[in-house]
Amino acid sequence: MEDHIHDLMEILMMALALGMDAFSLSIGLGLHGIRRQTALRMAGVIGLFHAVMTLTGLYLGLAMQEVLGAVAHWFGAFLLCGLGVHMLYTCLFAPEQVVMSGTGGLALIAFSASVSIDALSVGFSLGLRSTAYGLVSAAAFGLAGGALCLAGLYIGRKAGVRIGRIGELAGAMILVMYGIHLLAG
Numbered sequence: 001m002e003d004h005i006h007d008l009m010e011i012l013m014m015a016l017a018l019g020m021d022a023f024s025l026s027i028g029l030g031l032h033g034i035r036r037q038t039a040l041r042m043a044g045v046i047g048l049f050h051a052v053m054t055l056t057g058l059y060l061g062l063a064m065q066e067v068l069g070a071v072a073h074w075f076g077a078f079l080l081c082g083l084g085v086h087m088l089y090t091c092l093f094a095p096e097q098v099v100m101s102g103t104g105g106l107a108l109i110a111f112s113a114s115v116s117i118d119a120l121s122v123g124f125s126l127g128l129r130s131t132a133y134g135l136v137s138a139a140a141f142g143l144a145g146g147a148l149c150l151a152g153l154y155i156g157r158k159a160g161v162r163i164g165r166i167g168e169l170a171g172a173m174i175l176v177m178y179g180i181h182l183l184a185g
Contacts, residue, residue: 019148020171030156047146061127076125077182084175
């Protein structure tokens with residue numbers, strides 16, 4: 001039972017970390033004001049992309065596990081650490097500009113894919129662990145991505161960009177710490 005609680009906490013922390021990218025970029029979009037129906041559609045598509053990217057990474061991770069064998073665990077851990085460090089770098093030294101030409105069709109798909117691409121890498125690492133863990137994670141990442149997108153759009157309408165930057169830094173640190181946890185374990 002204690003192992004399941006530990007696994008659940010890991011999944012929730014990673015879901016929060018991955019959703020922070022959608023959160024911070026959505027704050028920027030929320031500053032421009034987006035209608036409720038558009039916000040719900042964006043959140044749904046971003047949530048779907050988070051889940052699908054995680055499942056794609058999971059499948060690739062499972063395939064690589066057979067090829068890489070024992071080295072796969074280390075590869076996945078370093079991949080998570082690298083992703084977290086990259087998020088830290090871009091947050092601190094290369095702030096992202098939210099540029100979205102529209103809220104429908106290709107613009108929405110491109111935006112959703114860009115904020116969900118890190119879920120592919122994390123899914124890859126999860127595929128090196130277990131399928132059940134990865135499937136639960138994919139569902140949690142999708143829900144968190146969508147919910148944090150909605151929260152970001154709302155806060156963007158009401159507040160400002162500073163909160164998104166803090167959230168993205170926290171998300172990056174979570175990914176680095178989880179990668180270190182995998183290396184130690």
